Amino acid sequence: MDRLIYTAMTGARHILDQQATTSNNLANATTTGFRAQLDTFRAVPVVSEGLPTRTFVVDNTIGADFRAGPIETTGRAMDVAVRGEGWFAVQSADGSEAYTRNGSFKVSENGLLQTSNGLTLQGENGPIAIPPNTDVAISADGTVSGIDTNQLQPGPANVLGRLKLVNPPVAQLVRGDDGLFRQQSGQVAQADPAVRVADGCLEGSNVNPVDAMVNMISLARSFETQMSLLKNAENNAAKASQILALN
Incomplete structure (x- = not known):
């Protein structure tokens, strides 16, 4: 059960980091000469005594978008x-x-x-x-x-x-x-x-406000998915406790 919790937790945490980056880009959509910051997710395998069947999500800052603005x-x-x-x-x-x-x-x-x-x-x-x-x-x-x-x-x-x-x-x-x-x-x-x-x-800034807004919506939905996984883990733990109590 804890495996699901920690895996979903890392995903939710780094989604919030990307939301902060996207919000900063959107806030600077009218800033003179601003260069958008670029982030991406990467998977990191979990090394343990068991089989390598799990991965954590890490937010990787890959730099800036150096394309010229208008x-x-x-x-x-x-x-x-x-x-x-x-x-x-x-x-x-x-x-x-x-x-x-x-x-x-x-x-x-x-x-x-x-x-x-x-x-x-x-x-x-x-x-x-x-x-x-x-x-x-x-x-x-x-x-x-x-x-x-x-x-x-x-x-x-x-x-x-x-x-x-x-x-x-x-x-x-x-x-x-x-x-x-x-x-x-x-x-x-x-x-x-x-x-x-x-x-x-x-x-002007090279941030595209429309792309930034779409990215924020996508990240918000991904965050909701991680929260749903944590809720499922909580429900599974509650059901397991009931079964153990009956035994």
Whole structure:
């Protein structure tokens, strides 16, 4: 009887883990540059003194869906989307370098170019400083230029720096708890001059809300099946106790 209980229990537990992943993906369906997390089930044989007739279910996180999201035109000069493969390099909260596809930029109070959620962008020569009263423009190769708006007549654009655009193999990237990606080796990726960006655009999330909802319904039904198995085990135990009491 206990065999059925523990087998069904592992299935129910990991179904809840997948529900949490699916819910997180669905919650980020409108997050700029978000990459959906992918989970899958795998069977693990139960090793015991008896025959290997049972398996436990384990939720195996296989990584992220690195397919590009839809490109949406915003017309904002500081909205940038990566064309094809590639990443923006940012400084994470712990000071290490990490990678994101969030191209919604702003200028911080200290004059540094940052993402909309406050992460400092990394340039090829360090953080990029934006002088006050400057209109910012970003070219296709990531070059950041500025025009002084204090002058009566617009002057020539001054190059302020160049975004660090990288393109490490996606098989070597892992998602951190902060939602940013890093290389498994812990090494810093080198800038890739082949990566191109488009200004006035943002890349949306690659989560398909319809697929996520269908997956949630499927997982909910699977959870109900595991609960039914546990209920059957409880009923069988009750019937066995009655029979033993009669004897």
